[in-house]
Amino acid sequence: MSSIPRDQWYVAAYGREIGHDLFSRTICGESILFWRTRAGEVTAMSDRCVHRRFPLSQAPSRLVEDQVVCGYHGFTYGADGVCVAVPGQTRVPRTARLKRYPVVEQDSFVWVWIGDPAKADAARIPRAPWLVSPDYTTVSGMEPLRARFGLLVDNLLDLSHETYLHGGYIGTPEVAATPITTEVDEEAGIVYVSRHMDDAECPPFYAKSTGLTGRIMRWQDIEYTPPCLYKLHSRIAPLGVLPNPDGSDPDAFHVEVVYAITPETEHSTHDFWAVARDFALDDQGVSDFLAEQNRTVVLQDVAALDVLERVIATEPPGYQELSINIDTGGLAARRLLARMAGQATAPSGTAVPAPRS
Numbered sequence: 001m002s003s004i005p006r007d008q009w010y011v012a013a014y015g016r017e018i019g020h021d022l023f024s025r026t027i028c029g030e031s032i033l034f035w036r037t038r039a040g041e042v043t044a045m046s047d048r049c050v051h052r053r054f055p056l057s058q059a060p061s062r063l064v065e066d067q068v069v070c071g072y073h074g075f076t077y078g079a080d081g082v083c084v085a086v087p088g089q090t091r092v093p094r095t096a097r098l099k100r101y102p103v104v105e106q107d108s109f110v111w112v113w114i115g116d117p118a119k120a121d122a123a124r125i126p127r128a129p130w131l132v133s134p135d136y137t138t139v140s141g142m143e144p145l146r147a148r149f150g151l152l153v154d155n156l157l158d159l160s161h162e163t164y165l166h167g168g169y170i171g172t173p174e175v176a177a178t179p180i181t182t183e184v185d186e187e188a189g190i191v192y193v194s195r196h197m198d199d200a201e202c203p204p205f206y207a208k209s210t211g212l213t214g215r216i217m218r219w220q221d222i223e224y225t226p227p228c229l230y231k232l233h234s235r236i237a238p239l240g241v242l243p244n245p246d247g248s249d250p251d252a253f254h255v256e257v258v259y260a261i262t263p264e265t266e267h268s269t270h271d272f273w274a275v276a277r278d279f280a281l282d283d284q285g286v287s288d289f290l291a292e293q294n295r296t297v298v299l300q301d302v303a304a305l306d307v308l309e310r311v312i313a314t315e316p317p318g319y320q321e322l323s324i325n326i327d328t329g330g331l332a333a334r335r336l337l338a339r340m341a342g343q344a345t346a347p348s349g350t351a352v353p354a355p356r357s
């Protein structure tokens, strides 16, 4: 049984990736063709011609105005996926239409609905408003992961790994040493994990971008809305500087680290990442630095998770993980994901153990 929840919204691409040309990406095992109409609307439909399956994203298939012409025998489809012309006859079979996917462009992302289109409700798409806010400057990218999406969820819900895997970038001893608090909003389906470091070393990622030196307050508040959207609200401030009672926080630096975790297949993932900051808004040097640093950090995770995927593929059945307090958020996420996927077991295929302290 698949570990990938269906009847869900997933990020398929950044809006900037899709123009008036044919673009294909596999989402949850489905090969999907995207293109933008001349009016600017993003369309999403199956990337398989109904005739003999030729991929419509594959040359010599081509986009002619707002129609896709299959490069094999010329079946021609409109923006609604309906076939309007076939070769050698005037009658177009009634069933000649491509599967269409509900699609919404929001917060710089193109979201696609995987599952029953009748259940798609755009109001359920979680938000990441910083990514398009004029009060923030954002750098972003996407790295392909040759590992199942559940491994990336585990990774992002337990940031204690920053100390070890990302030392010299975002990791300092205090991340692993500081206990977390975990909360699950069962009704909304959101996992919250918080780690507030009130006296911590400032890692290079924040020292160079904020200009703070010496010890800092560093708060990490994770908000994960399974299956796809992960937000890390990161607050960096001089020692002892707290937000005002009214919630304003003018003397702190805020970074919103957003990940969209989109399964490509059962064993591969699109790892979308974005870093939005509310300081040094026009400083291209800071943008370049954060983009390069965060990409390096993401690639450190990618290398580790690719290894884990290979380890899992070769291990005998019944391997039992051992979980501790740091895993509370990850285990909660696994439980929600398993429920969404209609599974009794965790996405990694292992039973969900209770954390042990």
Ligand code: FES
Residues within 6 Å of the ligand: 049, 050, 051, 052, 053, 054, 070, 071, 072, 073, 074, 075
């Ligand atoms: S496969 Fe597309 S027209 Fe034949």
Ligand SMILES: [Fe+2]
Residues within 6 Å of the ligand: 155, 161, 162, 165, 166, 297, 301
């Ligand atoms: Fe990481």
